[in-house]
Amino acid sequence: xxxxxxxxxxxxxxxxxxxxxxxxxxxxxxxxxxxxxxxxxxxxxxxxxxxxxxxxxxxxxxxxxxxxxxxxxxxxxxxxxxxxxxxxxxxxxxxxxxxxxxxxxxxxxxxxxxxxxxxxxxxxxxxxxxxxxxxxxxxxxxxxxxxxxxxxxxxxxxxxxxxxxxxxxxxxxxxxxxxxxxxxxxxxxxxxxxxxxxxxxxxxxxxxxxxxxxxxxxxxxxxxxxxxxxxxxxxxxxxx
Amino acid sequence: xxxxxxxxxxxxxxxxxxxxxxxxxxxxxxxxxxxxxxxxxxxxxxxxxxxxxxxxxxxxxxxxxxxxxxxxxxxxxxxxxxxxxxxxxxxxxxxxxxxxxxxxxxxxxxxxxxxxxxxxxxxxxxxxxxxxxxxxxxxxxxxxxxxxxxxxxxxxxxxxxxxxxxxxxxxxxxxxxxxxxxxxxxxxxxxxxxxxxxxxxxxxxxxxxxxxxxxxxxxxxxxxxxxxxxxxxxxxxxxxxxxxxxxxxxxxxxxxxxxxxxxxxxxxxxxxxxxxxxxxxxxxxxxxxxxxxxxxxxxxxxxxxxxxxxxxxxxxxxxxxxxxxxxxxxxxxxxxxxxxxxxxxxxxxxxxxxxxxxxxxxxxxxxxxxxxxxxxxxxxxxxxxxxxxxxxxxxxxxxxxxxxxxxxxxxxxxxxxxxxxxxxxxxxxxxxxxxxxxxxxxxxxxxxxxxxxxxxxxxx
Numbered sequence: 216x217x218x219x220x221x222x223x224x225x226x227x228x229x230x231x232x233x234x235x236x237x238x239x240x241x242x243x244x245x246x247x248x249x250x251x252x253x254x255x256x257x258x259x260x261x262x263x264x265x266x267x268x269x270x271x272x273x274x275x276x277x278x279x280x281x282x283x284x285x286x287x288x289x290x291x292x293x294x295x296x297x298x299x300x301x302x303x304x305x306x307x308x309x310x311x312x313x314x315x316x317x318x319x320x321x322x323x324x325x326x327x328x329x330x331x332x333x334x335x336x337x338x339x340x341x342x343x344x345x346x347x348x349x350x351x352x353x354x355x356x357x358x359x360x361x362x363x364x365x366x367x368x369x370x371x372x373x374x375x376x377x378x379x380x381x382x383x384x385x386x387x388x389x390x391x392x393x394x395x396x397x398x399x400x401x402x403x404x405x406x407x408x409x410x411x412x413x414x415x416x417x418x419x420x421x422x423x424x425x426x427x428x429x430x431x432x433x434x435x436x437x438x439x440x441x442x443x444x445x446x447x448x449x450x451x452x453x454x455x
Numbered sequence: 456x457x458x459x460x461x462x463x464x465x466x467x468x469x470x471x472x473x474x475x476x477x478x479x480x481x482x483x484x485x486x487x488x489x490x491x492x493x494x495x496x497x498x499x500x501x502x503x504x505x506x507x508x509x510x511x512x513x514x515x516x517x518x519x520x521x522x523x524x525x526x527x528x529x530x531x532x533x534x535x536x537x538x539x540x541x542x543x544x545x546x547x548x549x550x551x552x553x554x555x556x557x558x559x560x561x562x563x564x565x566x567x568x569x570x571x572x573x574x575x576x577x578x579x580x581x582x583x584x585x586x587x588x589x590x591x592x593x594x595x596x597x598x599x600x601x602x603x604x605x606x607x608x609x610x611x612x613x614x615x616x617x618x619x620x621x622x623x624x625x626x627x628x629x630x631x632x633x634x635x636x637x638x639x640x641x642x643x644x645x646x647x648x649x650x651x652x653x654x655x656x657x658x659x660x661x662x663x664x665x666x667x668x669x670x671x672x673x674x675x676x677x678x679x680x681x682x683x684x685x686x687x688x689x690x691x692x693x694x695x696x697x698x699x700x701x702x703x704x705x706x707x708x709x710x711x712x713x714x715x716x717x718x719x720x721x722x723x724x725x726x727x728x729x730x731x732x733x734x735x736x737x738x739x740x741x742x743x744x745x746x747x748x749x750x751x752x753x754x755x756x757x758x759x760x761x762x763x764x765x766x767x768x769x770x771x772x773x774x775x776x777x778x779x780x781x782x783x784x785x786x787x788x789x790x791x792x793x794x795x796x797x798x799x800x801x802x803x804x805x806x807x808x809x810x811x812x813x814x815x816x817x818x819x820x821x822x823x824x825x826x827x828x829x830x831x832x833x834x835x836x837x838x839x840x841x842x843x844x845x846x847x848x849x850x851x852x853x854x855x856x857x858x859x860x861x862x863x864x865x866x867x868x869x870x871x872x873x874x875x876x877x878x879x880x881x882x883x884x885x886x887x888x889x890x891x892x893x894x895x896x897x898x899x900x901x902x903x904x905x906x907x908x909x910x911x912x913x914x915x
Contacts, residue, residue: 249719249743260730317714339718342725404729454731
């Protein structure tokens with residue numbers, strides 16, 4: 216019995232390893248090294264694979280060989296080839312584009328969005344905002360992975376289920392959404408206000424206790440007391 | 456009221472007044488002359504009749520006979536304007552006795568008239584039932600008095616006719632004046648109307664409005680002056696707009712230059728705050744924050760300098776040997792030169808120029824910096840002083856023709872990524888140009904793509 220249990224576990228684990236999904240690949244074209252590295256650092260933490268190019272032309276020619284990207288983050292003012300030109304190249308490979316630029320005039324925004332970009336983010340931006348917008352674009356273009364693996368959990372967004380070590384754990388809808396947000400942005404601290412906004416879709420201040428209650432439930436049901444960390448002043452972070 | 460209407464009416468009134476005055480003078484003079492003529496004519500006639508009568512009377516007999524004779528005499532004259540009267544003295548009073556009178560006048564009234572002597576006769580003026588008469592009187596022998604009426608109403612008729620004529624002429628002249636003035640004024644004032652229209656257009660912002668000057672008179676002069684004014688207003692407005700646009704561009708560029716490091720700094724700070732990073736990553740984030748801060752500091756320093764130089768603070772120039780600034784600049788660029796294995800060749804012959812040594816050192820450093828980044832590794836840069844010139848020459852990429860006049864503008868960068876990566880913001884040459892300008896030094900750029908660039912500072 217014990218043995219069969221162990222075998223089952225092994226099988227499940229093997230299966231689990233088998234569905235280890237391909238991470239979403241994101242292309243970053245940004246001539247400012249500091250900013251490009253910063254974005255890459257955050258995306259890496261949020262479980263994305265990134266590729267950086269500092270020059271528009273370089274990026275375009277590299278795409279000829281490898282264009283298996285789920286999303287491109289483009290600066291507008293680039294050496295070699297500007298972002299608007301690069302947008303057309305991206306369209307050819309069917310890669311959704313988010314512009315990331317210091318140009319905040321309406322004309323540029325319109326040009327970018329009309330040209331077919333999915334979103335337009337003006338510098339300076341909040342890292343969390345960037346992550347959420349990336350997720351939304353991926354979701355819209357149906358490229359978002361339906362399954363996220365965090366710790367010993369497997370979160371399936373299509374089925375709305377959480378399996379811990381292969382065993383499904385029943386969660387209330389809001390608890391599931393909260394876990395989803397934390398898992399998608401694992402290792403990133405999210406404030407209670409932002410959690411309220413992202414999970415409940417509401418904006419009211421002072422109701423942050425709701426968040427605390429649900430976090431408590433998650434910790435209890437999934438045994439995540441250690442992993443969902445309370446970061447003073449900032450909020451919560453799911454650590455791997 | 457419009458100026459046209461006013462002038463028309465005023466001139467019309469003036470014409471009427473002048474005309475009426477002339478009329479009055481002419482009327483009076485004419486009346487006097489008519490009167491005199493009529494009077495003389497009446498007198499002569501009366502005198503002749505009186506004389507005839509007197510002669511006829513002399514040939515008569517006694518008093519009774521006289522009266523009969525007179526009656527007869529006057530009747531044969533067929534003239535009803537004559538009256539003969541005898542003055543009869545009764546009880547010390549003179550009573551006029553009518554001898555012959557076929558007129559409408561009473562003898563009593565006749566006697567009481569106020570007679571004035573004229574030549575051989577006496578005369579008086581009488582108005583009766585709208586008619587005007589002159590009465591002449593002659594006293595004959597035997598207290599017989601002869602009166603003669605002369606109708607001079609024709610003088611008044613003539614005067615009436617004259618008055619009507621003159622008034623008619625006045626009216627016609629006034630009407631003509633009205634029309635002529637209206638037409639002339641319309642023509643004369645048309646440029647004024649155009650001026651008004653043009654000014655309105657200008658007030659609405661269309662500064663390119665001009666007159667076609669065709670006239671040689673005062674109005675033509677005014678149009679020319681107006682055109683000159685419009686020209687200067689247009690030029691001034693344009694230059695203001697240009698400087699405004701330049702300022703906006705400058706601010707836009709500055710914001711952009713600020714945003715990039717700010718994005719990096721705030722991004723890394725957020726990452727450090729909220730993301731669980733490895734120690735290595737934390738260090739990387741911190742080093743980027745530090746680097747970007749240094750970049751901001753450099754930018755703000757250059758901005759401050761540029762602003763300070765733009766303000767009209769007094770610069771103190773002293774005669775400085777170029778060797779001093781050359782050495783300082785070479786020292787400052789020494790590290791970069793060594794890193795890129797480049798050679799700096801300095802030539803000077805003890806030249807001295809009046810300048811602010813610190814600022815001019817900055818200029819030379821900036822020029823060297825540009826030369827270094829334009830050249831490849833292992834290149835050669837010449838720093839020379841000759842005559843009244845300082846020159847920096849490199850054999851690098853050169854500056855494209857169409858960018859040569861732009862490179863002195865703030866934030867202008869030919870190769871954006873390269874300049875940014877070494878931390879420039881495109882202010883170096885702008886600063887150089889400003890310092891040169893404050894020194895009254897011209898900065899000439901001679902460059903050919905692929906062959907190199909010569910930057911020449913020409914002292915006056």
